[in-house]
Amino acid sequence: MPLINNIKVQDVRFPTSLELDGSDAVNVDPDYSAAYLMVTADNGEVGHGLVFSCGRGNEVIAKAIESYGQLLAGRELDDLLSDLGAASKLLVHDSQMRWLGPEKGVSHMAAGAVINALWDMAARRAGKPLWRYLADLPPEKIVDAIDFTHISDALTPQEALEILQGGQRGKEERIRSLEEDGYPAYTTSPGWLGYTDEKVVRLSKEAVDNGFDLIKLKVGGDIDSDRRRLKIVREAVGENVKVAIDANQRWDVPDAIEWLQQLSEFNPWWIEEATSTDDVLGHATIRKAVSPMKVATGEAVHNRIIFKQLLQAEAIDVLQIDSTRVAGVNENLANLLLAKKFGIPVCPHAGGVGLCELVQHFSFFDYAAVSGSLENRYIEYVDHLHEHFAEPVVIRNARYQAPKKPGIGAEMHADSRTRWSFPEGSGWQEVAGQAAVTFN
Amino acid sequence: MPLINNIKVQDVRFPTSLELDGSDAVNVDPDYSAAYLMVTADNGEVGHGLVFSCGRGNEVIAKAIESYGQLLAGRELDDLLSDLGAASKLLVHDSQMRWLGPEKGVSHMAAGAVINALWDMAARRAGKPLWRYLADLPPEKIVDAIDFTHISDALTPQEALEILQGGQRGKEERIRSLEEDGYPAYTTSPGWLGYTDEKVVRLSKEAVDNGFDLIKLKVGGDIDSDRRRLKIVREAVGENVKVAIDANQRWDVPDAIEWLQQLSEFNPWWIEEATSTDDVLGHATIRKAVSPMKVATGEAVHNRIIFKQLLQAEAIDVLQIDSTRVAGVNENLANLLLAKKFGIPVCPHAGGVGLCELVQHFSFFDYAAVSGSLENRYIEYVDHLHEHFAEPVVIRNARYQAPKKPGIGAEMHADSRTRWSFPEGSGWQEVAGQAAVTFN
Numbered sequence: 002m003p004l005i006n007n008i009k010v011q012d013v014r015f016p017t018s019l020e021l022d023g024s025d026a027v028n029v030d031p032d033y034s035a036a037y038l039m040v041t042a043d044n045g046e047v048g049h050g051l052v053f054s055c056g057r058g059n060e061v062i063a064k065a066i067e068s069y070g071q072l073l074a075g076r077e078l079d080d081l082l083s084d085l086g087a088a089s090k091l092l093v094h095d096s097q098m099r100w101l102g103p104e105k106g107v108s109h110m111a112a113g114a115v116i117n118a119l120w121d122m123a124a125r126r127a128g129k130p131l132w133r134y135l136a137d138l139p140p141e142k143i144v145d146a147i148d149f150t151h152i153s154d155a156l157t158p159q160e161a162l163e164i165l166q167g168g169q170r171g172k173e174e175r176i177r178s179l180e181e182d183g184y185p186a187y188t189t190s191p192g193w194l195g196y197t198d199e200k201v202v203r204l205s206k207e208a209v210d211n212g213f214d215l216i217k218l219k220v221g222g223d224i225d226s227d228r229r230r231l232k233i234v235r236e237a238v239g240e241n242v243k244v245a246i247d248a249n250q251r252w253d254v255p256d257a258i259e260w261l262q263q264l265s266e267f268n269p270w271w272i273e274e275a276t277s278t279d280d281v282l283g284h285a286t287i288r289k290a291v292s293p294m295k296v297a298t299g300e301a302v303h304n305r306i307i308f309k310q311l312l313q314a315e316a317i318d319v320l321q322i323d324s325t326r327v328a329g330v331n332e333n334l335a336n337l338l339l340a341k342k343f344g345i346p347v348c349p350h351a352g353g354v355g356l357c358e359l360v361q362h363f364s365f366f367d368y369a370a371v372s373g374s375l376e377n378r379y380i381e382y383v384d385h386l387h388e389h390f391a392e393p394v395v396i397r398n399a400r401y402q403a404p405k406k407p408g409i410g411a412e413m414h415a416d417s418r419t420r421w422s423f424p425e426g427s428g429w430q431e432v433a434g435q436a437a438v439t440f441n
Numbered sequence: 442m443p444l445i446n447n448i449k450v451q452d453v454r455f456p457t458s459l460e461l462d463g464s465d466a467v468n469v470d471p472d473y474s475a476a477y478l479m480v481t482a483d484n485g486e487v488g489h490g491l492v493f494s495c496g497r498g499n500e501v502i503a504k505a506i507e508s509y510g511q512l513l514a515g516r517e518l519d520d521l522l523s524d525l526g527a528a529s530k531l532l533v534h535d536s537q538m539r540w541l542g543p544e545k546g547v548s549h550m551a552a553g554a555v556i557n558a559l560w561d562m563a564a565r566r567a568g569k570p571l572w573r574y575l576a577d578l579p580p581e582k583i584v585d586a587i588d589f590t591h592i593s594d595a596l597t598p599q600e601a602l603e604i605l606q607g608g609q610r611g612k613e614e615r616i617r618s619l620e621e622d623g624y625p626a627y628t629t630s631p632g633w634l635g636y637t638d639e640k641v642v643r644l645s646k647e648a649v650d651n652g653f654d655l656i657k658l659k660v661g662g663d664i665d666s667d668r669r670r671l672k673i674v675r676e677a678v679g680e681n682v683k684v685a686i687d688a689n690q691r692w693d694v695p696d697a698i699e700w701l702q703q704l705s706e707f708n709p710w711w712i713e714e715a716t717s718t719d720d721v722l723g724h725a726t727i728r729k730a731v732s733p734m735k736v737a738t739g740e741a742v743h744n745r746i747i748f749k750q751l752l753q754a755e756a757i758d759v760l761q762i763d764s765t766r767v768a769g770v771n772e773n774l775a776n777l778l779l780a781k782k783f784g785i786p787v788c789p790h791a792g793g794v795g796l797c798e799l800v801q802h803f804s805f806f807d808y809a810a811v812s813g814s815l816e817n818r819y820i821e822y823v824d825h826l827h828e829h830f831a832e833p834v835v836i837r838n839a840r841y842q843a844p845k846k847p848g849i850g851a852e853m854h855a856d857s858r859t860r861w862s863f864p865e866g867s868g869w870q871e872v873a874g875q876a877a878v879t880f881n
Contacts, residue, residue, distance in 0.1 A: 029536045057508065057537035058548060064504040065547065068497065096469045097497035103690070103741060105719070106546015107505065108498060151717040154694040154726075250543070254594040277591040279545070279746040281721060282753055286594075301543060306719040313722055 003044035003078040008070025008115070011037045012063045013413065014056055014423040015354060015386060016432045024195035026221030026251040032056030033354040033386060036063040036111070037418060038070070040118040042078045048125070049411040050118035052110045052325045053353040059423065065111030068098070073115065082123045086146040089116050089331040093148065105303035109328055116329030117359075121409040131330070131409040132365035136176060140165030147335045148305075148328075155309045161338045168370040175369050183400035184364050185375060186382040187245070189352060191234070192218035201230055202237045212399035215243040215270065215379055221251030224263055231267040240268075247273035250301065254283040258290040271295035271319050278302045284316035295319055300326065300350035305335040312343040319377070323350045324359035330409070333363050341372050352383035357394045358410035361401050389417035443484035443518040448510030448555070451477045452503045453853065454496055454863040455794060455826060456872045465634050466661030466691040472496030473794040473826060476503040476551070477858060478510070480558040482518045488565070489851040490558035492550045492765045493793040499863065505551030508538070513555065522563045526586040529556050529771040533588065545743035549768055556769030557799075561849040571770070571849040572805035576616060580605035587775045588745075588768075595749045601778045608810040615809050623840035624804050625815060626822040627685070629792060631674075632658035641670055642677045652839035655683040655710065655819055661691030664703055671707040683710035690714045690741065694723040698730040711735035711759050718742045724756035735759055740766065740790035745775040752783040759817070763790045764799035770849070773803050781812050792823035797834045798850035801841050829857035 014034040024030065035051040036059050052062045069092050073081070081088040092112040093104060101108035124134040135143065144162050191204035201218070208216050218234060220227040227246075234244060246269045252260060257275040272294055276283045278301040288296040299321030302308055311317045320340045322333050340347045349364055351357040357380070364380045372378075380401050387393035391412035395402040404410055420428045454474040475491040476499050492502045509532050513521070521528040532552040533544060541548035564574040575583065584602050631644030641658070648656050658674060660667040667686075674684060686709045692700060697715040712734055716723045718741040728736040739761030742748055751757045760780045762773050780787045789804055791797040797820070804820045812818075820841050827833035831852035835842040844850055860868040 028540070031537060031540075055537040055540040057535065058505070058541045061501065061505045061508055061541060061547065061551075065498070065501045068501055095497065097471060097495040100468070100471075100495040101498045101501060101547050103717075105743060106548060107501065107541050108547055111501075149693075151690075151693055151720060151723070154723065250591075253589075253591055277543075277746050279744065280591060280750065282750045283591070283594065303545060304719065306717050310720065310722045 003042040003046060005073045005076050005078055005081070006041045006043060007074050008067065009039045009041070010063045010066050010070070011418050012059050012423045013037050013418050013421050014059060014429070015421055016429070016435070017385070018056070019432065019435055024193050025219040025247065025249045026194060028055055028249060034059040034423070035354050035413065036066055036114065037413060038066050038114055038118055040070070040073070040115065040122065046078065046122055046125070048118035048120070048122035049408070049413070050114040050121060051355050051411050051413070052114045053356055062107055062111055065107050066114055069112050069115045078122070081119055082126065084145070085116070085119060085123065086148065086331060088119055089146070089328060090148060092116060093328050104306070104328065109303060110325060113325060113327055113329035113332065116331060117409055117411065120330045121411060124409060125407045128407050130362065130404045130406060132362035132369065132404065133176070135362070135366040136172065136369040140169065143334060146331050147338070148331060149335070151306045152309045152335060152339065155313060156335070156339050156342050160342060164338055164341050164371065168373055171373060172370050175373060179365050179369060180403045183397065183402040184361070184368060185379045186213070186396055186399055186401050187215035187217060187379040188213050188382050189217040189247070190384050191216055194219045194222050198230065198233060202233055205234045205237050209238050209242055214241070214399070215245060217245040217247055217273070217381070219249065220246045220264065221248035224260055227264060231264060231269070235267050243270035245269060245271045245273060245297070248275050250274045250277050252276050254280070254286055257287050261287070261291045261294065265291065265294060269294055271297040273297040273321070274301070279307070281307065281310040281314050281316055284311060285314040288316055288318070297321055297348065299323065302326070304328070305332050305339065308336050308339055312339055312345060317345060320345050320347050321350045322347055322360065322363060324356055324363070337363060337367050337371050346374070346377045347372070348379050349381060351381040352385065354386045355390065355411060355413065357382060357387065358390050358392065361394060361404060362410060365403060389413050443482040443486060445513045445516050445518055445521070446481045446483060447514050448507065449479045449481070450503045450506050450510070451858050452499050452863045453477050453858050453861050454499060454869070455861055456869070456875070457825070458496070459872065459875055465659040465687065465689045468495055468689065474499040474863070475794050475853065476506055476554065477853060478506050478554055478558055480510070480513070480555065480562065486518065486562055486565070488558035488560075488562035489848070489853070490554040490561060491795050491851050491853070492554045493796055502547055502551055505547050506554055509552050509555045518562070521559055522566065524585070525556070525559060525563065526588065526771060528559055529586070529768060530588060532556060533768050544746070544768065549743060550765060553765060553767055553769035553772065556771060557849055557851065560770045561851060564849060565847045568847050570802065570844045570846060572802040572809065572844065573616070575802070575806040576612065576809040580609065583774060586771050587778070588771060589775070591746045592749045592775060592779065595753060596775070596779050596782050600782060604778055604781050604811065608813055611813060612810050615813060619805055619809060620843045623837065623842040624801070624808060625819045626653070626836055626839055626841050627655035627657060627819040628653050628822050629657040629687070630824050631656055634659045634662050638670065638673060642673055645674045645677050649678050649682055654681070654839070655685060657685040657687055657713070657821070659689065660686045660704065661688035661700075664700055667704060671704060671709070675707050680708075685709060685711045685713060685737070687713035688715050690717050692716050694720070694726055697727050701727070701731045701734065705731065705734060709734055711737040713737040713761070714741070719747070721747065721750040721754050721756055724751060725754040728756055728758070737761055737788065739763065742766070744768070745772050745779065748776050748779055752779055752785060757785060760785050760787050761790045762787055762800065762803060764796055764803070777803060777807050777811050786814070786817045787812070788819050789821060791821040792825065794826045795830065795851060795853065797822060797827065798830050798832065801834060801844060802850060805843060829853050
């Protein structure tokens, strides 16, 4: 029986703050980073995982991944892979580590990355990309992987099973359509706050020319430039293109309502992160005030318990899962099923580094075997840093093309990881001393 | 002008899992630990801070403290101490580190410890214990220290100022009474799940003999032993002693309601952490179902935004702040003012290691200058590990006696920190190989 070795962790960072790619009202100078890990077994099997971060602090996530790795080292791989629900609980509910969250922040993201590396090993064993591996699992196995702790008042295992059994009808046909046509994408590339008006307009037109019918702009810097940018973009793309806006938690509840009333004439399709994603009641208040504008959130929602409440409180129209914020595949399965139970579409958050490569699998699986619907559903797409991955996302006709390689999509090229290892990598030596670059 | 040096961090752990002190339905084998730091300046001034944890993972908090320390190193101490509100935001809202929470979990606790060390330096400069330092500050300075981000819909700076101005009336008299008679305590020492019935009864009687009129028992292991323990304790202490119970988030919402209905005949004074402290709506549902039993929570509430919602949703009767869970003194000032605004008593969580020493200052300040009331208010007391601190808490007639030494109460004896440094300390060498002891 193969045994788990010590986990290998790397602190990989890219100096994106040298451009203003990725700049918004809160994240003004991110250096897109990955706390990266490889789980290996003594028989040579390997699984990859990562947590995305914005630069400083990536070393803290890396340290947490090392600590969770110690909970796995020496265990039998087959035992872990045969019950990934139990493997997840082993980490998330560790009686001492739990205090660090519980189930939130650095410790939760780190546990999720280790759990994801185990799913990567399981999918590789099966020779399937994660989305297809999940779609081919019997509904009972999906239910077994989910931790219903603190959500059973909203979703019981029996309800989850019935949703998944319903998702079996027409599954093969939907899988074929995903493999042929892919899944709809929207793009945030035009809309960063750091960009000039000219660049925003040019990139918005290019996005529409490339077939995108939903684009997203960052807002929340100041109201006048938000109105100006929305106006020129709306003029550039016309009324038939959906324009979403994203405030990255910049506002308090009263500010959000006042600000959004001044933007409503430009007909934004959704407002994303209008306020703190901890604020379930605040999101519900804002949604009532700005309807019919849709309210979206989720990239910073730290676990299924907050998503449960956002749904129970009718606080959101769009649920945005993130692939490295929560406790891995298991918890995102819970999030997909909660969304289906409450009839809310999932439009995953992506961008950063690796997030597109990972999160696409959840939407492909959702269409294949959970919601069975593409209505009002898109995966976020940002054209950053894909070249560093073993299987970069492919966008054709503004749609994500189905990933084909076995695994969860987290594998980054070894030479990229070496070159951008922080702080010793050769890439960092070359940019040393330049402005706004992260430190450790 | 004195400049901040690099921060010194120690991973201090005590092998409490060798006893079953501190055992509950979730924390079955804690090794009470402190991620400990000292901020020093080049003029020799020093401030102490710590984050409490349960053992494994303490190294992750220590790493996060080091990272936040790098944001302070080389800055002018006087600038930081003259505006502790700005100093807090410098850490909590760092544009890259923020992604690690935001404002929750490991990163938030670590930022809080660094912020607390700065308050320790400020109070030492003034020659006052923290509670007295805060009580003597003008209301405007308290308001300046508070971050109203994402709570202004519930508490505005103007409302906070008016509350604090009202707290000035009779303040000197209340300060005298605190210095003479102290502040009411309750004790959790009798009620750990790991204790035998005989020990629980004996310790409960001792507590009442020592003047405590509120004791707390851990519940949530299994319903039959919970009923048995509550029955024998109620028989031992009589009807006039308040008995609170604490489930440490063990239950889902439906389980909590069913379980508590089976315990209600023993008239528990409050139920603490009936479910996840992320679950604002769940707490509100439970409170409606179990009234008039009080609902208490807070030791795991990760920031002011969750406390705000617990109050807005009328989900709690008792608000339990913790001294090392949130972003330091600044955020607990916000929590005290939110509680006052909504008319809810604050009964701080304590125990662990150092939590009694730190948190007592907030209740003393609350009575002196915020709520001005002792009604239904107690500070938790657990008799563990006080001997390691420069100023151990003093309990007389079941009341905390006013701390007198300048600072926030976090200073731990250097020899204790050395002996119990993990894993190299001599204490750990002596217990090496014994059961249930933490690893790094």
